[in-house]
Amino acid sequence: xxxxxxxxxxxxxxxxxxxxxxxxxxxxxxxxxxxxxxxxxxxxxxxxxxxxxxxxxxxxxxxxxxxxxxxxxxxxxxxxxxx
Amino acid sequence: xxxxxxxxxxxxxxxxxxxxxxxxxxxxxxxxxxxxxxxxxxxxxxxxxxxxxxxxxxxxxxxxxxxxxxxxxxxxxxxxxxxxxxxxxxxxxxxxxxxxxxxxxxxxxxxxxxxxxxxxxxxxxxxxxxxxxxxxxxxxxxxxxxxxxxxxxxxxxxxxxxxxxxxxxxxxxxxxxxxxxxxxxxxxxxxxxxxxxxxxxxxxxxxxxxxxxxxxxxxxxxxxxxxxxxxxxxxxxxxxxxxxxxxxxxxxxxxxxxxxxxxxxxxxxxxxxxxxxxxxxxxxxxxxxxxxxxxxxxxxxxxxxxxxxxxxxxxxxxxxxxxxxxxxxxxxxxxxxxxxxxxxxxxxxxxxxxxxxxxxxxxxxxxxxxxxxxxxxxxxxxxxxxxxxxxxxxxxxxxxxxxxxxxxxxxxxxxxxxxxxxxxxxxxxxxxxxxxxxxxxxxxxxxxxxxxxxxxxxxxxxxxxxxxxxxxxxxxxxxxxxxxxxxxxxxxxxxxxxxxxxxxxxxxxxxxxxxxxxxxxxxxxxxxxxxxxxxxxxxxxxxxxxxxxxxxxxxxxxxxxxxxxxxxxxxxxxxxxxxxxxxxxxxxxxxxxxxxxxxxxxxxxxxxxxxxxxxxxxxxxxxxxxxxxxxxxxxxxxxxxxxxxxxxxxxxxxxxxxxxxxxxxxxxxxxxxxxxxxxxxxxxxxxxxxxxxxxxxx
Numbered sequence: 001x002x003x004x005x006x007x008x009x010x011x012x013x014x015x016x017x018x019x020x021x022x023x024x025x026x027x028x029x030x031x032x033x034x035x036x037x038x039x040x041x042x043x044x045x046x047x048x049x050x051x052x053x054x055x056x057x058x059x060x061x062x063x064x065x066x067x068x069x070x071x072x073x074x075x076x077x078x079x080x081x082x083x
Numbered sequence: 084x085x086x087x088x089x090x091x092x093x094x095x096x097x098x099x100x101x102x103x104x105x106x107x108x109x110x111x112x113x114x115x116x117x118x119x120x121x122x123x124x125x126x127x128x129x130x131x132x133x134x135x136x137x138x139x140x141x142x143x144x145x146x147x148x149x150x151x152x153x154x155x156x157x158x159x160x161x162x163x164x165x166x167x168x169x170x171x172x173x174x175x176x177x178x179x180x181x182x183x184x185x186x187x188x189x190x191x192x193x194x195x196x197x198x199x200x201x202x203x204x205x206x207x208x209x210x211x212x213x214x215x216x217x218x219x220x221x222x223x224x225x226x227x228x229x230x231x232x233x234x235x236x237x238x239x240x241x242x243x244x245x246x247x248x249x250x251x252x253x254x255x256x257x258x259x260x261x262x263x264x265x266x267x268x269x270x271x272x273x274x275x276x277x278x279x280x281x282x283x284x285x286x287x288x289x290x291x292x293x294x295x296x297x298x299x300x301x302x303x304x305x306x307x308x309x310x311x312x313x314x315x316x317x318x319x320x321x322x323x324x325x326x327x328x329x330x331x332x333x334x335x336x337x338x339x340x341x342x343x344x345x346x347x348x349x350x351x352x353x354x355x356x357x358x359x360x361x362x363x364x365x366x367x368x369x370x371x372x373x374x375x376x377x378x379x380x381x382x383x384x385x386x387x388x389x390x391x392x393x394x395x396x397x398x399x400x401x402x403x404x405x406x407x408x409x410x411x412x413x414x415x416x417x418x419x420x421x422x423x424x425x426x427x428x429x430x431x432x433x434x435x436x437x438x439x440x441x442x443x444x445x446x447x448x449x450x451x452x453x454x455x456x457x458x459x460x461x462x463x464x465x466x467x468x469x470x471x472x473x474x475x476x477x478x479x480x481x482x483x484x485x486x487x488x489x490x491x492x493x494x495x496x497x498x499x500x501x502x503x504x505x506x507x508x509x510x511x512x513x514x515x516x517x518x519x520x521x522x523x524x525x526x527x528x529x530x531x532x533x534x535x536x537x538x539x540x541x542x543x544x545x546x547x548x549x550x551x552x553x554x555x556x557x558x559x560x561x562x563x564x565x566x567x568x569x570x571x572x573x574x575x576x577x578x579x580x581x582x583x584x585x586x587x588x589x590x591x592x593x594x595x596x597x598x599x600x601x602x603x604x605x606x607x608x609x610x611x612x613x614x615x616x617x618x619x620x621x622x623x624x625x626x627x628x629x630x631x632x633x634x635x636x637x638x639x640x641x642x643x644x645x646x647x648x649x650x651x652x653x654x655x656x657x658x659x660x661x662x663x664x665x666x667x668x669x670x671x672x673x674x675x676x677x678x679x680x681x682x683x684x685x686x687x688x689x690x691x692x693x694x695x696x697x698x699x700x701x702x703x704x705x706x707x708x709x710x711x712x713x714x715x716x717x718x719x720x721x722x723x724x725x726x727x728x729x730x731x732x733x734x735x736x737x738x739x740x741x742x743x744x745x746x747x748x749x750x751x752x753x754x755x756x757x758x759x760x761x762x763x764x765x766x767x768x769x770x771x772x773x774x775x776x777x778x779x780x781x
Contacts, residue, residue: 018333019337023301024152024301024577025575025577025579026336027150027298027299027300027336028152028577028579029579030336030337030340031147031148031150031185031340032147032182032579032581033181033182033185033344035337035340035341035344036333036337036341037341038344043368043371044371044375045377046375046380046469046470046472046473047375047376047377047378047380047381047470048381048470048471048473048474049473050472050473051469051472051473051482051578053371053375053469053582057179057181057182058179058181058182059179059182059581059583059584060367060371060581060582060583060584061579061580061581061582062465062469062578062579062580062581062582063577063578063579063580064472064476064577064578067577067578067579
């Protein structure tokens with residue numbers, strides 16, 4: 001099952017399947033290393049519920065849930081779906 | 084003596100890669116900060132000598148990619164691509180190799196010789212990373228120097244590598260990321276078209292242009308559209324993009340990013356010996372567990388803001404005092420040397436008074452810059468933005484907008500406006516700059532103290548003051564919301580921000596940062612301020628009192644006559660019809676007008692008007708009684724006046740800084756003046772007329 005990144009709970013991780021949206025934001029996300037196949041882990045949610053802190057390629061990146069909603073991921077326990 | 088050979092090198096790298104530290108190591112004190120033309124981005128340059136070379140070092144703003152998103156990144160991109168430095172030194176954080184090397188793969192697409200400084204190599208080693216430098220150097224076809232910036236290790240070796248690269252003309256272009264035959268084929272097609280425009284390919288490296296076109300980089304597409312083969316190239320690019328899209332089932336930019344990261348992980352697999360990088364929680368993660376905690380996150384944020392505030396205003400207070408004493412003494416000394424008269428008044432009241440006013444803020448500004456630099460360099464600022472973004476973004480602001488507003492409250496809008504530099508999006512930054520002046524700054528406080536004391540019962544005064552603070556915040560947030568809704572409609576803001584690892588800032592780095600920002604403040608504000616203080620002085624001084632003074636008149640009576648006859652006084656009576664509907668007369672008009680010079684001047688102008696001569700803003704006791712006795716005032720009028728003072732146009736110094744910081748945009752400066760004043764008038768109108776209808780106008 002695939003979910004959007006904003007739906008993941010802290011400590012859950014998944015592999016990026018696709019990134020929606022367009023233009024500069026999408027390119028920025030790619031440049032920051034979020035591309036299909038990358039493993040991302042949600043580390044934390046900000047005290048007020050938004051934005052979120054994710055770990056990607058060994059560093060921490062924060063994004064708003066609105067932006068995280070553009071990123072579709074396979075969650076680890078759904079690994080079977082990859083085939 | 085042989086003349087030294089001159090070369091220019093550029094330092095490029097991700098934010099938080101320790102680039103500034105390397106720059107400071109390379110250049111020491113031989114650096115200066117200027118501005119890139121047309122933008123507010125600082126241009127840091129320095130010089131160093133090595134062997135028989137005089138090396139000009141340019142420190143570029145940090146960037147993650149050669150596709151620019153913020154003003155900073157545009158500047159970095161343009162310099163790298165257009166200015167053709169002799170060597171680019173790419174500085175990377177070795178403990179975060181993958182993402183840092185991403186920029187390097189793009190730099191490799193240029194024709195400029197490139198070397199790699201693997202900074203923070205000690206941190207990486209501690210993490211268990213063991214790099215085979217010679218292998219990596221072969222794979223990337225460039226010299227690699229491990230450095231430890233904060234210990235000044237590797238600086239000499241870096242310079243030696245620069246010279247070696249320059250002399251051997253090692254071209255980085257020997258190795259490129261392999262994008263695969265399909266992409267390669269489309270690149271060839273575009274290349275053939277672009278190469279017809281000789282001027283274009285002389286100016287920009289063609290390979291870089293072609294890849295950025297396929298990546299759909301809007302700024303490069305603009306460049307292409309305006310060149311002589313624009314139409315053909317754009318049409319071919321659209322064809323190529325849709326061809327690749329069909330072939331891969333994904334956009335070319337995704338494929339290109341994927342290939343770059345693929346290249347990096349390939350290189351890392353080969354060059355990293357035995358890595359034991361496990362997913363262990365490092366110190367940063369532990370700190371974040373407390374700092375970003377659901378319960379403690381916001382209290383800690385409040386505490387940090389309070390600390391910056393306290394540090395800035397408490398510690399700078401004595402120094403500000405010395406500065407005031409000095410300018411007071413200086414003014415007196417000049418007055419005692421220069422004979423009394425117009426020229427003396429020009430020097431003392433006009434120039435020394437004006438410049439002293441600006442320089443008086445300098446210690447405060449320096450302390451604030453130091454405190455901010457500390458939290459920036461330590462990595463906390465990114466966390467503060469992370470914690471506050473939810474609340475701020477609801478109103479069209481950004482997580483990072485909080486700090487400038489905080490600095491302005493009880494403090495000063497000038498450092499507040501300057502602190503908006505950390506905001507990336509133009510929209511977020513302009514909105515923040517426009518609402519910062521609404522906060523109750525230190526100069527507005529005396530006005531509130533005077534009027535609340537004069538017209539409201541003492542038992543209410545604290546509550547009314549508190550109400551004013553609340554009102555200022557409400558107005559700032561509502562304005563931000565309105566600006567977002569109507570003025571910056573459709574402009575988007577994103578929050579894609581790295582949370583860098585916590586680091587201990589170096590004192591040298593903090594002092595240099597404070598010094599360079601402080602100097603810019605003096606230079607920018609200073610020049611404009613001298614001009615404006617002369618204009619204001621002239622407004623109150625001319626035309627000169629035409630000798631109607633009678634025998635036995637007190638100094639303050641003469642001052643009153645002078646005030647009425649001056650241009651400023653006449654302007655006051657001119658605007659009387661405008662301020663009537665909000666319950667004010669010409670005298671309040673003059674005070675408000677004068678308050679544009681500096682808000683505390685409102686009080687001293689009332690002092691002059693009520694024939695008190697020089698009024699010390701600290702002691703408003705007698706002036707308060709005069710106001711109370713004046714039958715033309717009422718609590719309702721006072722309230723209307725205060726609300727006007729709270730909202731109307733920022734002081735000239737703040738506007739001068741706003742002008743500079745908005746990128747010398749007269750349009751926005753005029754908009755700010757108009758918008759704040761119209762809003763102030765409307766709010767006062769509602770309060771005054773509403774109060775009259777409710778019968779509160781007694």
